[in-house]
Amino acid sequence: MDPSPLRCLLIARQGPGDRDDLTQDHLLELAELARSCGFDVHARRVLKRAEIASKTFYGSGQLQALAEEVTRQGVSHLICDDELRGSQVNAIEKLTGLICLDRTGLILSIFEQRAQTREAKAQVELARCEYELPRLKGAWTHLERQGGGVGLRGGPGETQIEVDRRMIRTRISQLKRELTHLEQVRETQRQGRPKGLPRVALVGYTNAGKTSLLKALTGEGEPRDLLFATLDTTTRKAWLGQEFDPETGETTLVPTHCLVADTVGFIRKLPHQLVAAFRSTLGEVRTADALLVVADAAHPDLEDHLKVVGATLREIGCEPEGIEAQPRLLVLNQVDRLHRPQKLDLKKRHPGAVQACAVDGAGVDEIRLWLRELIPGPPGPRILEDWELPEPTAAP
Numbered sequence: 001m002d003p004s005p006l007r008c009l010l011i012a013r014q015g016p017g018d019r020d021d022l023t024q025d026h027l028l029e030l031a032e033l034a035r036s037c038g039f040d041v042h043a044r045r046v047l048k049r050a051e052i053a054s055k056t057f058y059g060s061g062q063l064q065a066l067a068e069e070v071t072r073q074g075v076s077h078l079i080c081d082d083e084l085r086g087s088q089v090n091a092i093e094k095l096t097g098l099i100c101l102d103r104t105g106l107i108l109s110i111f112e113q114r115a116q117t118r119e120a121k122a123q124v125e126l127a128r129c130e131y132e133l134p135r136l137k138g139a140w141t142h143l144e145r146q147g148g149g150v151g152l153r154g155g156p157g158e159t160q161i162e163v164d165r166r167m168i169r170t171r172i173s174q175l176k177r178e179l180t181h182l183e184q185v186r187e188t189q190r191q192g193r194p195k196g197l198p199r200v201a202l203v204g205y206t207n208a209g210k211t212s213l214l215k216a217l218t219g220e221g222e223p224r225d226l227l228f229a230t231l232d233t234t235t236r237k238a239w240l241g242q243e244f245d246p247e248t249g250e251t252t253l254v255p256t257h258c259l260v261a262d263t264v265g266f267i268r269k270l271p272h273q274l275v276a277a278f279r280s281t282l283g284e285v286r287t288a289d290a291l292l293v294v295a296d297a298a299h300p301d302l303e304d305h306l307k308v309v310g311a312t313l314r315e316i317g318c319e320p321e322g323i324e325a326q327p328r329l330l331v332l333n334q335v336d337r338l339h340r341p342q343k344l345d346l347k348k349r350h351p352g353a354v355q356a357c358a359v360d361g362a363g364v365d366e367i368r369l370w371l372r373e374l375i376p377g378p379p380g381p382r383i384l385e386d387w388e389l390p391e392p393t394a395a396p
């Protein structure tokens with residue numbers, strides 16, 4: 001029998017300039033992440049604070065009161081939406097008696113649970129090492145204090161930190177070497193793929209339906225209602241189509257194909273350590289001939305999700321315009337969950353997008369048609385949408 005899941009409390013800080021609805025949305029997403037990691041979410045709380053408390057981030061009074069309340073209800077973990085320093089995590093754990101995880105730590109734990117292949121495992125371990133390295137100091141301050149107080153070096157704590165840091169740095173170098181080797185293997189595989197077939201990457205926010213669309217296009221893939229279900233890139237061949245001849249009324253199969261790669265999903269504040277560590281996997285996106293940007297059109301935060309996707313694509317080196325720009329098709333998936341007026345409104349906001357449902361196949365032919373047009377060569381320039389461009393910087 002599975003052990004009962006660990007129970008957690010989720011918290012987020014809301015500063016004076018933060019919108020209520022956004023803070024709530026972010027906590028809802030954190031709850032999804034926690035469930036995807038196997039936690040039972042006991043409650044979500046917003047802590048309103050004008051200032052960040054440097055020692056405990058949220059302030060000790062509020063944290064202590066919360067901890068007293070939830071510990072009686074069997075809560076063992078406190079998960080924070082904010083990125084915390086190692087010393088803050090330690091101070092919170094000491095104060096509350098709860099195990100504390102920040103958003104990045106939670107996402108890393110999910111990736112650790114999901115990683116299957118050698119490459120994914122090495123990438124996730126590299127991200128974990130990079131995340132832990134600057135946090136080591138916090139973990140050893142109690143020993144540092146034993147070692148002779150402020151200003152003195154060489155106490156037992158200091159030595160232990162140095163040993164741990166050296167071990168982590170050595171591991172980071174080993175992992176980087178291993179990943180460079182695996183990247184070369186991947187590159188060789190890429191070159192060995194059939195020539196002349198366009199390579200298309202499915203990208204988008206996590207849980208938008210990328211794997212479902214891979215399945216709709218190629219017949220393969222295992223969609224799951226989980227955040228970060230896909231970590232490894234899978235490339236499959238898609239059959240691009242049938243041609244209907246209105247004169248004879250016959251439908252013939254057109255012998256054209258393309259290669260479609262399913263990739264790891266994006267999320268708001270995707271830890272930069274993970275983006276860096278997944279460089280090789282995301283190389284499939286950078287080197288693709290075209291991108292299918294998949295979004296969950298029924299999600300209340302659709303526009304924010306698109307902005308995150310636009311920014312993450314730029315972070316990994318895919319610019320929307322310029323000589324290197326890849327053609328992109330926005331696929332507004334899951335429209336089966338929308339009513340007609342919502343679809344019309346979407347059409348106005350995203351006129352160039354295909355509205356699709358990867359589950360019943362609606363819109364998939366339109367996507368195939370777009371993919372077929374890639375075969376003679378890339379399509380001409382198109383008008384960019386707001387989500388693809390950087391936010392304008394505010395005037396000073």
Ligand SMILES: Nc1nc2c(ncn2[C@@H]2O[C@H](COP(=O)(O)OP(=O)(O)OP(=O)(O)O)[C@@H](O)[C@H]2O)c(=O)[nH]1
Nearest residue numbers: 206207208209210211212224225228229230265358
């Ligand atoms: N109603 C509906 N559900 C869909 C549609 N497309 C996908 N889903 C569901 O959405 C969930 C996530 O689908 P996936 O295809 O695994 O999503 P993904 O983008 O690959 O997610 P990650 O790999 O976790 O980033 C699954 O439960 C799918 O069945 C759709 O068009 N309509």
Ligand SMILES: [Mg+2]
Nearest residue numbers: 210211229230
């Ligand atoms: Mg997937």
